[in-house]
Amino acid sequence: MSLSPASGIGRFYKHSAKIIRFVRLGCANRPFYHIVVMERRKNQHQPVIEQVGSYDPMPNESNERLVALNTERIRFWLGKGAHMSEPAAELLGISGLLPVHPRTYMTAWRNRRAAAEAEAAETETSKVDTA
Amino acid sequence: MSLLRHFRKLSVEHTRRTLAGSASSNTRQYDKDPQPLFTDAETQRLLQNMTQLQLDKVFRKRTVSDNSTETKFMTTAQLEKEFLQTIVKANKLLQMPPVVKVKEDAQDALITKDAALKDFADTKYVFTDITFGLRNSERKVVVRDVDGSLSYASLDTRKRMNQLYFPLDGRRSYTPRMFSKPELLQRCLEEHKYEFVLDRLTVQYEPYELEFHQISARVFEHLMESKQFDLLRSTRHFGPMAFFYAWHRCIDDLLYDMIRQDYLHNAVELIALSYKIHQIPVDYKQTLGQLDALQPTPGQRALAELRNCLKKPQEQHIQDDIQAAIGKTEQDFAADEISLKFIEEYIGGEHALKKVQLELAVQTLKELNLEKLQLYQGLKKAHGVQASSS
Numbered sequence A: 001m002s003l004s005p006a007s008g009i010g011r012f013y014k015h016s017a018k019i020i021r022f023v024r025l026g027c028a029n030r031p032f033y034h035i036v037v038m039e040r041r042k043n044q045h046q047p048v049i050e051q052v053g054s055y056d057p058m059p060n061e062s063n064e065r066l067v068a069l070n071t072e073r074i075r076f077w078l079g080k081g082a083h084m085s086e087p088a089a090e091l092l093g094i095s096g097l098l099p100v101h102p103r104t105y106m107t108a109w110r111n112r113r114a115a116a117e118a119e120a121a122e123t124e125t126s127k128v129d130t131a
Numbered sequence B: 001m002s003l004l005r006h007f008r009k010l011s012v013e014h015t016r017r018t019l020a021g022s023a024s025s026n027t028r029q030y031d032k033d034p035q036p037l038f039t040d041a042e043t044q045r046l047l048q049n050m051t052q053l054q055l056d057k058v059f060r061k062r063t064v065s066d067n068s069t070e071t072k073f074m075t076t077a078q079l080e081k082e083f084l085q086t087i088v089k090a091n092k093l094l095q096m097p098p099v100v101k102v103k104e105d106a107q108d109a110l111i112t113k114d115a116a117l118k119d120f121a122d123t124k125y126v127f128t129d130i131t132f133g134l135r136n137s138e139r140k141v142v143v144r145d146v147d148g149s150l151s152y153a154s155l156d157t158r159k160r161m162n163q164l165y166f167p168l169d170g171r172r173s174y175t176p177r178m179f180s181k182p183e184l185l186q187r188c189l190e191e192h193k194y195e196f197v198l199d200r201l202t203v204q205y206e207p208y209e210l211e212f213h214q215i216s217a218r219v220f221e222h223l224m225e226s227k228q229f230d231l232l233r234s235t236r237h238f239g240p241m242a243f244f245y246a247w248h249r250c251i252d253d254l255l256y257d258m259i260r261q262d263y264l265h266n267a268v269e270l271i272a273l274s275y276k277i278h279q280i281p282v283d284y285k286q287t288l289g290q291l292d293a294l295q296p297t298p299g300q301r302a303l304a305e306l307r308n309c310l311k312k313p314q315e316q317h318i319q320d321d322i323q324a325a326i327g328k329t330e331q332d333f334a335a336d337e338i339s340l341k342f343i344e345e346y347i348g349g350e351h352a353l354k355k356v357q358l359e360l361a362v363q364t365l366k367e368l369n370l371e372k373l374q375l376y377q378g379l380k381k382a383h384g385v386q387a388s389s390s
Helices: A071-079 A086-095 A102-130 B002-026 B035-039 B041-051 B076-093 B155-165 B182-190 B194-204 B210-226 B238-247 B252-260 B264-277 B285-294 B298-310 B318-326 B330-348 B355-383
Strands: A018-027 A030-039 A050-056 A064-069 B110-113 B124-129 B141-144 B149-152
Touching (some): A018 A071, A018 A086, A064 B155, A086 B141, B041 B238, B141 B155, B252 B355, B264 B285, B285 B330, B318 B355, B330 B355
Parallel strands (some): A064 B124
Antiparallel strands (some): A018 A030, B141 B149
16 A cells, blocks of 8 residues: 555545545554545545645553644635544544534543443442451 | 553653753753843854854864865856855854753643543543644644643643654654763763764754753863863854853853963953953953954955965065964054953953963963064064065
8 A cells, every 4th residue: 555645646526525534554453544635435545635634543652642733724625615524523623623522522421431430339349348 | 561661751751850950950050041142243243253263174074975075177256256155154054053041831831621521532632733834933732631621732742743743854852862861971071072962962952942051061061171172163162152151250261271372362252251241341342343453354364365375476475474474463463462451451350260370371472472573573674574564
């Protein structure tokens, strides 16, 4: 799988639906994503119109996930009426470029609930142990 | 793997702390912002004059990939034109890294805090704006923390991200061991590789970083003990070094070296700089003005040297021969007299620390100068050259 340049070589129709989405690069067990603009109907590994960022979902050595966004081009394509895939929209929401995506709130809430339940279970078992 | 990561993080933090701790305890720091004084036009001129322009040192062979030279046939006029351009280029190469205060992280880094986003992920996210055409300093880097707060990244993170997405040539994404381990830096200093250390420091760190200040201070202090000032003369680091000494009131070693090497003009400039920085009410401008009127600028001097080389032997005047043999002109002798008076005033004052040493150096130089002057006058008389011709 060869890389196409960031300016893109993908051919597209003027009025076709465009989408800002991830392209999974990297390799087995090591995901790495490009954030790209391409025609909505196309497969992710086909040539893109433009690459507008990258996302490394694996935490680095200082425990942070790195995202690069070409905000100027993203705003341009959003203004042109490009769609967003849900993961891409979530990421843009977290970055503060767009309003936070509802699903991020859902994930946060579920994570908090799971943590609270785990803690409750822990205290329960410790009570049983001491009793 | 996470264990390894943890250990690496610990060791990085450890080296950082040891370096910062060892440096802050015994190196000199700028107590207030030195930038306005450093970028001042007069200070810059003084520092540039002190640096000197030795063309063969500026354009010496370096360990770079392309050291090739080009040979051309030229007329004298073309050569002089080319030479003037070379001097401009040399001045560019000698541009000093700025001396500015240490930059702190911004206090109002927080943009928003969304409590409903708490625990949305198990690590924080760092977003870098990679818009085309932005400078590294104006690029936005924001961090979304696990507790849902969005804030501007710290300087450290910013630098890491800039280096990751827009790598600078020669800068490492990890701290070179030379800078993280004090004993390795010490070894470099003991081998007198000052220029190498300072060059790499300038590449690796920004002038507003704490490490830049600490390591450069350490180098300058080591230089003060080893007194190898000639190694930095005519490089871009001489100016900041002189400024450092003048700021911390320890110019005496450098001054002694300048007098020993017969760079009296520079010695006067160094003293003037120290007066200027500490606002000591001595009128140095008049002396400097007199000296400037008597002596050509480094560029003019280099050009004169070139013209001398180009002259045919029969064009050589006998007076030029005498001057070449002695190494000084009549103006030089006059300038020396003015400078010596100014330097002696400084040594006599309360600001000099190593008075005896400096006085001895001045005495020796005076005797040498007197001998040279007598020889000069004797030679002129013997050849029947008019005294007023210069």
